[in-house]
Structures are given as structure tokens and as C-alpha cells.
Amino acid sequence: MNICSARPDDGTIRSTFLLPSGPDAPYGWRVPVTDPARRTGPHRIPSPQRMSTSPRTTLRSAPGKVLLLGEHAVVHGEPALAAALELAVEIRHEPGNATLRLRDSGGGLDTRPGHPDRVGRALEAILQALPPEAGSGELTVRSSIPPGAGLGSSGALCAALVRVLEAAHDLQLDPMQRLTAALAGERVFHGNASGLDPAASLFGGLIRFVRGTPPSIRPVTIARPLDLVVAQVAPGADTRRMVDDVQRRIDSLPAGGRAILRTIGICVDAAVDCIGGGDLDGLGQAMDMNHGLLTSLGVSTEALDHAVRLARAHGAAGAKLTGAGGGGCIVALARPGRLPDVRSALAPVSSLVHTLTLHPTP
Amino acid sequence: MNICSARPDDGTIRSTFLLPSGPDAPYGWRVPVTDPARRTGPHRIPSPQRMSTSPRTTLRSAPGKVLLLGEHAVVHGEPALAAALELAVEIRHEPGNATLRLRDSGGGLDTRPGHPDRVGRALEAILQALPPEAGSGELTVRSSIPPGAGLGSSGALCAALVRVLEAAHDLQLDPMQRLTAALAGERVFHGNASGLDPAASLFGGLIRFVRGTPPSIRPVTIARPLDLVVAQVAPGADTRRMVDDVQRRIDSLPAGGRAILRTIGICVDAAVDCIGGGDLDGLGQAMDMNHGLLTSLGVSTEALDHAVRLARAHGAAGAKLTGAGGGGCIVALARPGRLPDVRSALAPVSSLVHTLTLHPTP
Numbered sequence: 001m002n003i004c005s006a007r008p009d010d011g012t013i014r015s016t017f018l019l020p021s022g023p024d025a026p027y028g029w030r031v032p033v034t035d036p037a038r039r040t041g042p043h044r045i046p047s048p049q050r051m052s053t054s055p056r057t058t059l060r061s062a063p064g065k066v067l068l069l070g071e072h073a074v075v076h077g078e079p080a081l082a083a084a085l086e087l088a089v090e091i092r093h094e095p096g097n098a099t100l101r102l103r104d105s106g107g108g109l110d111t112r113p114g115h116p117d118r119v120g121r122a123l124e125a126i127l128q129a130l131p132p133e134a135g136s137g138e139l140t141v142r143s144s145i146p147p148g149a150g151l152g153s154s155g156a157l158c159a160a161l162v163r164v165l166e167a168a169h170d171l172q173l174d175p176m177q178r179l180t181a182a183l184a185g186e187r188v189f190h191g192n193a194s195g196l197d198p199a200a201s202l203f204g205g206l207i208r209f210v211r212g213t214p215p216s217i218r219p220v221t222i223a224r225p226l227d228l229v230v231a232q233v234a235p236g237a238d239t240r241r242m243v244d245d246v247q248r249r250i251d252s253l254p255a256g257g258r259a260i261l262r263t264i265g266i267c268v269d270a271a272v273d274c275i276g277g278g279d280l281d282g283l284g285q286a287m288d289m290n291h292g293l294l295t296s297l298g299v300s301t302e303a304l305d306h307a308v309r310l311a312r313a314h315g316a317a318g319a320k321l322t323g324a325g326g327g328g329c330i331v332a333l334a335r336p337g338r339l340p341d342v343r344s345a346l347a348p349v350s351s352l353v354h355t356l357t358l359h360p361t362p
Numbered sequence: 363m364n365i366c367s368a369r370p371d372d373g374t375i376r377s378t379f380l381l382p383s384g385p386d387a388p389y390g391w392r393v394p395v396t397d398p399a400r401r402t403g404p405h406r407i408p409s410p411q412r413m414s415t416s417p418r419t420t421l422r423s424a425p426g427k428v429l430l431l432g433e434h435a436v437v438h439g440e441p442a443l444a445a446a447l448e449l450a451v452e453i454r455h456e457p458g459n460a461t462l463r464l465r466d467s468g469g470g471l472d473t474r475p476g477h478p479d480r481v482g483r484a485l486e487a488i489l490q491a492l493p494p495e496a497g498s499g500e501l502t503v504r505s506s507i508p509p510g511a512g513l514g515s516s517g518a519l520c521a522a523l524v525r526v527l528e529a530a531h532d533l534q535l536d537p538m539q540r541l542t543a544a545l546a547g548e549r550v551f552h553g554n555a556s557g558l559d560p561a562a563s564l565f566g567g568l569i570r571f572v573r574g575t576p577p578s579i580r581p582v583t584i585a586r587p588l589d590l591v592v593a594q595v596a597p598g599a600d601t602r603r604m605v606d607d608v609q610r611r612i613d614s615l616p617a618g619g620r621a622i623l624r625t626i627g628i629c630v631d632a633a634v635d636c637i638g639g640g641d642l643d644g645l646g647q648a649m650d651m652n653h654g655l656l657t658s659l660g661v662s663t664e665a666l667d668h669a670v671r672l673a674r675a676h677g678a679a680g681a682k683l684t685g686a687g688g689g690g691c692i693v694a695l696a697r698p699g700r701l702p703d704v705r706s707a708l709a710p711v712s713s714l715v716h717t718l719t720l721h722p723t724p
Contacts (some may be wrong), residue, residue: 253647255632259625268619274615285615289622292658296651305667349421 058168061090062143062159065152065200066230066331067322069290070268071245072297074194078265079210082200083358087145090155093168094138122185126161129181134165145354148236150323155197158185178202191240206358208272210320223278225278226358227334229342231350233307237326246297264293284333291320299325307349314345421529423452424521426507426590427562428693432630432651434608436556440627444562445720449507451518455530456500467504470472484547488523491543496527508714512685517559520547540564544574553602568720570634585640588720589696591704593712595669599688608659618632618716626655646680646695653682661687669711676707
């Protein structure tokens with residue numbers, strides 16, 4: 001088993017936990033949408049707001065992720081690079097109910113394991129992968145990750161569920177047990193999910209991931225700070241539909257499709273070398289190439305292409321769509337000192353702009 | 363030597379010879395630009411207009427080309443697919459001058475072998491590859507190929523020069539001698555040219571080309587009619603600069619760059635199979651993938667991407683930029699019966715729309 005923690009993360013609440021933003025969740029639960037006037041500007045960090053706790057309360061969070069490179073190809077066995085975000089799902093557990101109940105802090109969701117909605121079915125799948133004592137209590141969930149934007153909101157939900165149930169019931173899981181349980185939930189949302197989203201959420205930092213049983217997950221050595229800008233430029237499309245679209249394209253020209261997937265994998269590993277060697281130009285080039293390769297699989301849009309060009313023209317060493325495409329987000333790598341320029345250039349065309357610096361490995 | 367004629371073409375004048383259109387030639391000679399009002403509509407075929415001839419006059423033409431797939435990668439040794447256009451360069455030779463003189467029918471060009479302008483240098487290079495008796499006479503050139511648009515105007519000029527000099531002086535060249543002489547001229551215009559443009563012009567029809575000494579050139583078997591639309595959506599960029607830009611990108615991430623070039627080659631050969639098997643969907647997919655792969659090499663633009671999307675949304679099975687990119691043309695494959703729709707969709711964003719049907723191989 002090739003698993004280790006990229007950056008130890010025990011799931012304690014981060015001080016930078018953000019207010020929710022973004023469109024309605026596609027899987028039946030809503031997160032509050034912030035003031036529309038704010039949706040065209042950079043995402044501002046509010047004062048930390050915590051849910052109330054009591055001594056018997058357990059509180060855990062799990063971050064969203066941004067795919068630096070490798071989306072879609074990772075479904076077909078190629079490596080991908082993902083970084084944990086500061087946007088997160090936070091879940092509070094209180095003992096009481098003999099059977100588990102899950103609500104969101106906004107009151108729009110109220111479900112139980114096995115309920116026909118997707119969260120209920122995911123909860124059921126997660127419980128089946130955990131010891132029986134995990135299945136009791138009251139859960140309240142709050143998310144700052146815009147759902148359906150390719151930022152791993154459902155993977156983070158599943159990871160946070162596993163973490164809070166583990167902590168509340170002192171389950172003492174190992175990393176693989178955590179990932180297996182979270183992936184069982186994630187597959188309710190995304191069908192043939194690779195497991196990358198819950199892995200990025202559970203392991204944190206920057207990881208190289210290859211799907212498998214077990215998956216290969218390893219931390220990526222970072223030589224120089226990586227200043228990233230994540231911008232949502234359109235509502236996200238359904239991940240499963242996009243994955244199916246890519247499969248149809250591959251089926252209609254298998255030799256070309258397979259070569260494109262392999263080329264994405266080659267770009268991912270070239271990018272790992274660039275990150276380890278402090279070569280920001282090379283990493284930017286890998287991101288640009290990866291965007292073109294995703295275009296060749298039919299998952300980019302005019303809005304995503306436009307945002308990618310804007311970023312490159314305003315100080316990004318490279319930029320690409322991130323996630324399933326068909327809408328959603330782009331990620332740009334800012335040249336040293338240019339993070340504000342890239343953020344400002346993207347703000348007018350984005351509903352959310354999130355910045356993130358990945359620091360050099362100690 | 364792996365050379366054969368895709369469609370025998372003795373260089374006699376075609377009845378569909380068109381009036382010139384397009385921007386100023388980048389290499390110092392001008393073709394008349396048609397009425398600007400016409401530049402936004404489909405390219406209309408005027409009545410044939412011939413240059414005057416006398417019994418001692420020799421008249422030959424050579425067609426432009428459209429790259430169906432493989433541009434840029436062909437420079438690096440991958441296969442490419444090119445089709446001859448009905449747009450052409452026509453050259454009249456009259457005996458008289460002891461040393462060759464070349465003018466264009468509009469009066470803007472007047473040069474001789476070795477003159478410092480590019481046409482003069484190309485003429486010199488071609489003459490050095492031909493027997494000494496080729497170097498006399500008066501040449502008058504007329505072109506209907508928009509120069510600098512990636513449609514092979516300079517390759518066709520060089521091919522037509524070789525043809526008219528061969529015919530006027532009864533040189534009895536073999537196909538490889540013709541290609542070698544035309545390529546010597548083409549390299550004056552495009553530096554590290556692969557030889558594809560003069561080959562497509564000299565061999566006609568649809569060819570699969572791989573550069574080399576000698577190059578590999580073979581006709582492609584066509585099972586079903588291929589309805590193509592070529593549209594110029596922006597002024598063309600300098601081919602040599604675009605080729606250099608691609609080289610820089612490859613140098614900054616060699617593993618990724620090489621894999622992209624190889625993937626383009628794989629798409630080209632998959633497309634050859636589709637064309638031979640009558641699989642228009644597969645061919646369209648190959649063109650779409652090739653466009654994305656060219657995007658990953660940085661040679662597409664917002665205007666080209668937009669036109670490609672327009673074509674796909676209005677009846678094209680696939681579409682891509684054609685030529686060096688950075689501007690210039692796209693080529694779209696219309697689904698059966700949809701040629702008028704694709705042409706109409708592209709007309710508002712194009713300065714020239716040219717349609718072309720490649721007929722099944724007998």
C-alpha cells in the first residue's frame with residue numbers, strides 16, 4: 001500500500017473557514033448564497049464563525065480540493081495532482097439519536113442513512129464501510145465549498161462524515177479505512193469516481209494520485225511557493241455526464257482518445273518534476289498543455305477558455321479548467337508577485353475567486 | 363522512394379480558377395483584394411478569366427492546400443493529411459529574356475532570381491535545383507489563394523514555377539525532382555518547411571505526408587464524399603514565428619510536448635482509417651481532438667476557437683484550425699447535406715469561405 005499523509009491533518013477546524021458561496025447544491029442540499037454583489041468580486045474571508053458546541057459535541061472538517069492537473073484522465077488510470085483548499089465542509093456530531101440523522105445548518109436538508117436523496121444514500125454507503133457503532137447521533141453540516149464547481153464538495157462531505165463519526169465513536173481507523181469509507185459515499189454522487197476527491201480531502205497538501213485497489217497516493221515535494229487562483233466562471237456541469245461525454249469521444253476514436261489520456265498523464269508527471277525543481281515556467285506550460293488536452297476531450301467551454309486566456313494575459317505562468325469542465329472553475333498559477341493581478345483580472349468574470357498558496361515542503 | 367500521384371494533375375488550368383481574395387501577401391507581392399462587401403459572405407466563383415496567351419506561351423497552375431490534420435506535428439516528423447484546393451496560382455511563361463523575370467498580373471511585383479525580396483530568392487533557389495536552361499523567359503503570376511492564411515500560397519507559387527519552367531523548357535522532371543525544386547523555393551518563405559505544401563500542390567487530391575529525405579507521400583483512399591468548408595476568420599500569422607513558438611513550448615516541457623506531437627500523429631492515422639472506412643463521425647472526432655491538441659501547443663486564438671464552435675453547432679461533424687494558427691483559417695467537415703448550414707454559419711465571421719468536396723476514390 002502506497003499511502004502516506006501529504007500534510008498531517010487531524011480534521012480540527014481551520015481558522016480560515018469561510019462563509020458559503022456559490023449556486024445551489026446539485027445533490028439536494030443548499031448552502032446559503034452570499035450577497036450577489038459580492039459574487040462578482042474576489043472571495044473575501046469573513047471572521048471565523050463556528051457552530052455552537054457542548055462538551056459532548058464532536059466537530060470535524062474536511063477541505064475541498066483543486067485539481068492542478070489530470071482530471072478525466074485520472075478516471076482512466078492516469079496520475080493526477082490535487083491540492084487541498086481552505087474551503088471546507090464542517091460537521092458537528094452530538095450524541096442522542098439511536099439512528100443517525102443529518103441536517104444542514106441552513107435547515108434545507110434533513111436526511112437519514114438510506115433515505116432516497118443522494119446524501120442519505122451516501123451516508124448509508126459510508127456506514128456500511130464503518131463499524132456498526134458509528135450509526136448513531138445527530139449531525140449538522142455546513143459547507144463553504146461551492147457545490148458542483150469541481151472543487152470536491154461531495155468528496156469533502158464524505159471525508160468530513162468519516163472523520164466526525166470516527167472521532168465521535170473513537171473508531172481508530174487507519175488511512176486506508178478512512179479513504180475506503182469516504183469513497184463509498186463519493187461513488188453515490190459521482191458513479192465511477194476515482195477516489196481522488198476524498199483522498200485529497202483526507203490527506204491534505206498536494207498529492208499525486210493514481211486510482212486502483214488500493215490507490216497510489218503520495219505527497220508532492222514543493223521547492224518554491226505556488227500561488228494559485230481558483231475562479232468559478234460558470235455554473236458547474238454534472239460530473240457524471242461530463243465523464244460519460246469523454247467516454248463517448250474516446251469510443252468514437254479510441255486510438256486518439258487513449259493517446260490524449262496518456263499525454264495528460266505524462267504532463268502530470270512532468271509537472272511533478274517541475275514542482276520539485278522549482279520550475280514555475282515548466283509547471284505553467286504543463287497546465288496550459290493540460291487545458292488544451294482537456295479541450296481535445298470536449299470538456300472546455302467558451303467561458304472557461306476566455307478566463308484561461310485572461311489569466312495568462314495578466315500574470316499567470318499557466319492556467320486551465322479544473323474539475324469536470326462544461327462550466328465550473330479554472331485554476332491559474334500566478335508568477336511571483338502577480339497573484340493580485342491574476343485575481344483582479346478574473347474577478348469581473350467570476351462568481352467566486354479563491355486564492356491559495358502552496359508552501360515549499362520543509 | 364515512396365512517392366506516387368494521389369490524383370494525376372498535369373497542371374493544366376482548371377475551369378474553376380477563382381479571382382484573388384484576401385489580405386496583402388506577406389512576401390512582397392500583392393493580390394487584388396475583392397470588394398470588401400464580398401469579404402463577409404461566401405466566396406463566390408466568378409466566370410473563369412484567363413490571362414492572354416500566344417502560341418509560344420506556356421500556362422500552368424498549381425493548387426493551394428488545406429491541412430485536414432497534422433500541422434505543426436508534421437514539422438517534427440509526424441504524418442499529416444492535406445487536400446488540394448481549387449484556389450490556385452497560375453503562371454504564364456513567354457520566351458524572350460535571357461535571364462528570367464517574374465511579375466504579377468497586378469503590377470505590384472517585378473523581380474528576378476537572386477533579388478533580395480523573398481520571391482526573387484525563392485526563384486533563385488528553384489533555378490539552382492533545375493537544369494541551367496530553365497533560367498530564361500518572362501513570367502507573369504496570378505493567384506487566387508489568400509496569402510498568409512495557411513492555405514499554401516507560397517507552396518503553390520513554387521510548385522507552379524517548377525511546372526511552368528518544366529513545360530516551357532521541356533525538362534521532363536520526375537515527381538521527386540519537381541518536389542525537390544519546389545521545396546527549395548518554399549524554404550525561402552518558411553524556413554524549416556516540411557515540404558508538405560509543395561507536395562500537396564504537386565500531387566493533388568488527398569495525401570498522407572511524412573517529411574524526410576525522401577518524404578513519404580501516399581494518396582488516401584476516400585470511401586464517402588467529404589464536404590469541407592474552409593473559412594478565413596482572421597489575418598494569418600507568420601508561419602515561421604508560429605513554428606518557433608511551438609518549439610519554445612516543447613522546449614519548456616519536452617516530455618509533454620513530444621507526447622502531444624505523437625498524439626497528433628496518432629489522430630492523423632486514425633483519421634486515415636476513418637476516411638477509408640467512411641466513418642465521418644470518427645473523422646470529425648479526429649479533427650476536434652486535433653484542434654484541442656493544437657490549442658495545447660498554444661497556436662489557437664479566441665477567433666479560431668469561436669469559429670470552430672460555430673461550425674460544430676451548425677452541422678459540422680468536426681472542425682479545427684488549419685495551417686500555422688495564430689489567426690488564419692479553420693476547416694470544418696460538414697455532415698451529409700449540411701454544407702450550406704456550415705457555410706452560412708461561418709460567413710458572418712469570415713473574410714473568405716471556400717467549400718470543397720473530396721470525392722470517393724474510384
